[in-house]
Amino acid sequence: MSGSIRSRIVASFAGTFVAIGVAAFKSIRTKIVAMFVVAIILIGIVAAAVGIVVVREYERQLSDERGASAADMCASLFTMLYEQEGTFDPESESYKKYRNFLREICEESEMNYLYAFECDVENNRITYIMCVADNEEADAQMVRERGYGTVVSTEISDLEKRALQGEKVSQALEVDSEFAHTLAWFSRVDGVPGNVLAAAEYSVTEQRRRIATTVAFALLPAVLVLVVLLIVELAVLNRNVFKPIGFVAKRMREFSAKRAGGFEPLGISSHDEIGEIAEAFEGMGADIDVYLRDIERMTSERVQSQVELDVARRIQLGIVPESFDLSGTGFEVHALSRPARQVGGDFYDCLETDDGRVAVVVGDVSGKGIAAAMFMTLVKTAVRDELLAGRGPAVVLNNANERLCASNPEGMFVTIFAAVLNPCTGELRYANAGHVPPYLASADGARVLEVDPGVLLGLFDDADVQEGSISLEQGDCLILVTDGATEAVNADRSFLGEEALVRSLAAGVPYARATSAADAVADAVDAFAVGCEQFDDLTVLALRWISRCETRKLAVSMASLAVVRKKILAAAVDPAFGRKACLACEEAFVNIVSYSDARSIWYSVEAETEAEAEAEAEAGTGSADGAGESGRAEARPISLRVVLEDDGTPFDPFAVTPEQKSFEDLDGGGMGIGLIRSIAREATYRRVGSHNVLTLVFE
CATH class of the missing domain: 3.60.40.10 (PPM-type phosphatase domain)
Known part of the structure; x- marks a missing residue:
C-alpha cells in the first residue's frame, strides 16, 4: 500500500509544486512532496554555485598552461646548454649543473618528469638526452633506464611532429608508459641540430585527484544539507508513516481467520492515507477468511495433482527414457x-x-x-x-x-x-x-x-x-x-x-x-x-x-582366440592400439570359454576410419573434392567394434562389481572386468534370444 502512496506522490508532483507554500499540511503526500521540493531546490542552488563542470575544465586548462610552460622552459634550458657546450656531454660539469637545475624546475612546476630527446621520425624511435623526475627514487630510475643515449622504439605522435615543425602546441598527449600514466607537453629545442624536443609530463592520476578534491569540497555543503534534510524527513516519516504502518503490520501478523469475526479496531484516526489503510484493514477480516479457505482447498488440490504428475512422469521415463542407445553388429x-x-x-x-x-x-x-x-x-x-x-x-x-x-x-x-x-x-x-x-x-x-x-x-x-x-x-x-x-x-x-x-x-x-x-x-x-x-x-x-554382417563362427576353445586376435590386429593397423584391444577381448573370450557352457562362439570386428568420422564435418564445411579424396587416401582406423556372441547360459559380466584382487590373484584369462572397462570406450551386454551378445568399442 505504501508503494501506491509513493506512485501518487510522483504523479501529482507538478501540481503541488506551485501550491506548496499555501497548502495545508494535512496530507502525508503533501508533506513528503514539500520535503522533496526543498531538497531539489537546495541541490540545484549548490550544484549551480559550485559549477562542477567548470572546475573540471578549468583544471585541465590550467594543467595545459603549466605543462606547456614547463616544456618551453625545459627547451630554453637545453638551448642554453648547447650554446655553452656545443654538444651534450653527460660527463661535463655543465651537463650535471643543468641537470640539477632541471630537477629544481621539475619540482617547482609540479611536473613529474622533464626531459629532452632526439626524434628519428623515419624509424619511429627516440634517443634520450636528459631525463629528470620530481623525486629521488624516480630520478634514479630515470638515470638507469632513460639516461643519456637511451634509444626507445615508439611511434612519433602527431603532436610531436607538430612541435618539431616549430608549432606552439599546448595540447597534451596522454602517455601510458611502464613508468606512469601521464600527460605530456612538447616544445622544440631551437639552436640544436637535429629533431630535438623538450617534454614535460604530469601525472593523470594527480590531475584526477585535484579534480576530485575540488569537486568534493564543492559538494560538501550540498551533502551536509542533504544529510540534515534526510534526518528531518526521517523524523517526519517515522511519526506520520512508519509508526502507523508498523502498527498495522503488527496487527496483520497477529491476524488469523479464527479472529476475523471479533477483530478489534486499530484506533488510528488520522485523515490521510494511513487512516485509509487502517479503515480498509478493519473491514477485510471476513474477506480474508473466505480467501484463506479457498487458497487452502486449491493448494491441496494442486499438490495432489503435482504428486500424481510426478509419479506418472517417473513411470513414463521408465517406459520412454529421454535418450536411448542400442548398437549391434x-x-x-x-x-x-x-x-x-x-x-x-x-x-x-x-x-x-x-x-x-x-x-x-x-x-x-x-x-x-x-x-x-x-x-x-x-x-x-x-x-x-x-x-x-x-x-x-x-x-x-x-x-x-x-x-x-x-x-x-x-x-x-x-x-x-x-x-x-x-x-x-x-x-x-x-x-x-x-x-x-x-x-x-x-x-x-x-x-x-x-x-x-x-x-x-x-x-x-x-x-x-x-x-x-x-x-x-x-x-x-x-x-x-x-x-x-x-x-x-x-x-x-x-x-x-x-x-x-x-x-x-x-x-x-x-x-x-x-x-x-x-x-x-x-x-x-x-x-x-x-x-x-x-x-x-x-x-x-x-x-x-553400418555395414553387412561379417560374423564368423568359432569353436569354443582357447585356440580360437588366436583367430580373433589376428582379425583385431589386422583391422587396427596401429600395433599398440590393436594390442590393447586384444588384451580386453582376451578377458571376455576366456570368460565365455571357461564359464558359459556354450557350444559355439561367433565374433565380428568392424573398424571405423578417420575419414568416416570426419565425413560429417567435411560435408558441413563444404570441403573440396580434392580434400575429401586426400582424407580418404590417408584414412586410418580410429575405432574398433568387437562383438562376441555365444549360445551359453545367460550371464551379464558387467552386472556385478568385481572384487578387488591382488595381481597374483588374477586368473589366467586376463586382468578382469575392470581392465575391460578401462580400455574400452564402450562395453555393453545384451541377451538376444538364446544368445549372449557382448559389444566392445575401442578408440
Missing part, C-alpha cells in the same frame, strides 16, 4: 524424447528380435497429459509384444489396432511408424499408420521417404496397414520423428516444415553416428523455435546401417 540406434508437458503422448521403442533383426517404432498418441501417457503405455506394450513374436511391421500394426479398438472407451488414437532392419543385408521393411513420413540420410543428401500414409490406429477395425521395403546402402540413416519436429513454431508463428528439416539434415551428411543424425533434428528445431516455448512433444529416432 552392423547397426546402431539413438533415440531422444522431449515432452512438451511434464507427461507427453509421444513414444519410441527399439529392440532386437531373436533372429538378429532390429525393430524400431515411433508413435504419437492424441492429446497430452496422464491420459495420453496411459494410452501410450498400452500401445507400446501391444506393438512390442507383436514385434518380439517376429511378425512383420504391417502385421504388427494391424494386430495392435485390433487390440486397441477392443479396449478404447475414450476413443483415443495413435499414429505409428514401424520398421524392421536386417543388419546382414540392409533390407528395411516398414509400415505406416497415419504417422509423419520418415527421412533417409545417405552419403549424397537427405530426403523424405515416400511411404503409404496408412490409417491411424485405435478408431477403425479395418485399418489394413500396408508394408513397404527398401534396401539401405552402407552408412544410410533412417530418421523417424513425430510432428513436433515439422510443426515446430517460431516467433513469427510459422512452421518449420519438411523442406527446412530436409535441408538441415542434408547439411550434415553423411552421419558417422546415429546420435549425430538425431541431434541434427533436435538442433534444427531448437534453432528455428529459439525463444519460443515448446508447443508439441518432440521424439526423434535414428537407425543407422
Whole structure:
C-alpha cells in the first residue's frame, strides 16, 4: 500500500509544486512532496554555485598552461646548454649543473618528469638526452633506464611532429608508459641540430585527484544539507508513516481467520492515507477468511495433482527414457524424447528380435497429459509384444489396432511408424499408420521417404496397414520423428516444415553416428523455435546401417582366440592400439570359454576410419573434392567394434562389481572386468534370444 502512496506522490508532483507554500499540511503526500521540493531546490542552488563542470575544465586548462610552460622552459634550458657546450656531454660539469637545475624546475612546476630527446621520425624511435623526475627514487630510475643515449622504439605522435615543425602546441598527449600514466607537453629545442624536443609530463592520476578534491569540497555543503534534510524527513516519516504502518503490520501478523469475526479496531484516526489503510484493514477480516479457505482447498488440490504428475512422469521415463542407445553388429540406434508437458503422448521403442533383426517404432498418441501417457503405455506394450513374436511391421500394426479398438472407451488414437532392419543385408521393411513420413540420410543428401500414409490406429477395425521395403546402402540413416519436429513454431508463428528439416539434415551428411543424425533434428528445431516455448512433444529416432554382417563362427576353445586376435590386429593397423584391444577381448573370450557352457562362439570386428568420422564435418564445411579424396587416401582406423556372441547360459559380466584382487590373484584369462572397462570406450551386454551378445568399442 505504501508503494501506491509513493506512485501518487510522483504523479501529482507538478501540481503541488506551485501550491506548496499555501497548502495545508494535512496530507502525508503533501508533506513528503514539500520535503522533496526543498531538497531539489537546495541541490540545484549548490550544484549551480559550485559549477562542477567548470572546475573540471578549468583544471585541465590550467594543467595545459603549466605543462606547456614547463616544456618551453625545459627547451630554453637545453638551448642554453648547447650554446655553452656545443654538444651534450653527460660527463661535463655543465651537463650535471643543468641537470640539477632541471630537477629544481621539475619540482617547482609540479611536473613529474622533464626531459629532452632526439626524434628519428623515419624509424619511429627516440634517443634520450636528459631525463629528470620530481623525486629521488624516480630520478634514479630515470638515470638507469632513460639516461643519456637511451634509444626507445615508439611511434612519433602527431603532436610531436607538430612541435618539431616549430608549432606552439599546448595540447597534451596522454602517455601510458611502464613508468606512469601521464600527460605530456612538447616544445622544440631551437639552436640544436637535429629533431630535438623538450617534454614535460604530469601525472593523470594527480590531475584526477585535484579534480576530485575540488569537486568534493564543492559538494560538501550540498551533502551536509542533504544529510540534515534526510534526518528531518526521517523524523517526519517515522511519526506520520512508519509508526502507523508498523502498527498495522503488527496487527496483520497477529491476524488469523479464527479472529476475523471479533477483530478489534486499530484506533488510528488520522485523515490521510494511513487512516485509509487502517479503515480498509478493519473491514477485510471476513474477506480474508473466505480467501484463506479457498487458497487452502486449491493448494491441496494442486499438490495432489503435482504428486500424481510426478509419479506418472517417473513411470513414463521408465517406459520412454529421454535418450536411448542400442548398437549391434552392423547397426546402431539413438533415440531422444522431449515432452512438451511434464507427461507427453509421444513414444519410441527399439529392440532386437531373436533372429538378429532390429525393430524400431515411433508413435504419437492424441492429446497430452496422464491420459495420453496411459494410452501410450498400452500401445507400446501391444506393438512390442507383436514385434518380439517376429511378425512383420504391417502385421504388427494391424494386430495392435485390433487390440486397441477392443479396449478404447475414450476413443483415443495413435499414429505409428514401424520398421524392421536386417543388419546382414540392409533390407528395411516398414509400415505406416497415419504417422509423419520418415527421412533417409545417405552419403549424397537427405530426403523424405515416400511411404503409404496408412490409417491411424485405435478408431477403425479395418485399418489394413500396408508394408513397404527398401534396401539401405552402407552408412544410410533412417530418421523417424513425430510432428513436433515439422510443426515446430517460431516467433513469427510459422512452421518449420519438411523442406527446412530436409535441408538441415542434408547439411550434415553423411552421419558417422546415429546420435549425430538425431541431434541434427533436435538442433534444427531448437534453432528455428529459439525463444519460443515448446508447443508439441518432440521424439526423434535414428537407425543407422553400418555395414553387412561379417560374423564368423568359432569353436569354443582357447585356440580360437588366436583367430580373433589376428582379425583385431589386422583391422587396427596401429600395433599398440590393436594390442590393447586384444588384451580386453582376451578377458571376455576366456570368460565365455571357461564359464558359459556354450557350444559355439561367433565374433565380428568392424573398424571405423578417420575419414568416416570426419565425413560429417567435411560435408558441413563444404570441403573440396580434392580434400575429401586426400582424407580418404590417408584414412586410418580410429575405432574398433568387437562383438562376441555365444549360445551359453545367460550371464551379464558387467552386472556385478568385481572384487578387488591382488595381481597374483588374477586368473589366467586376463586382468578382469575392470581392465575391460578401462580400455574400452564402450562395453555393453545384451541377451538376444538364446544368445549372449557382448559389444566392445575401442578408440
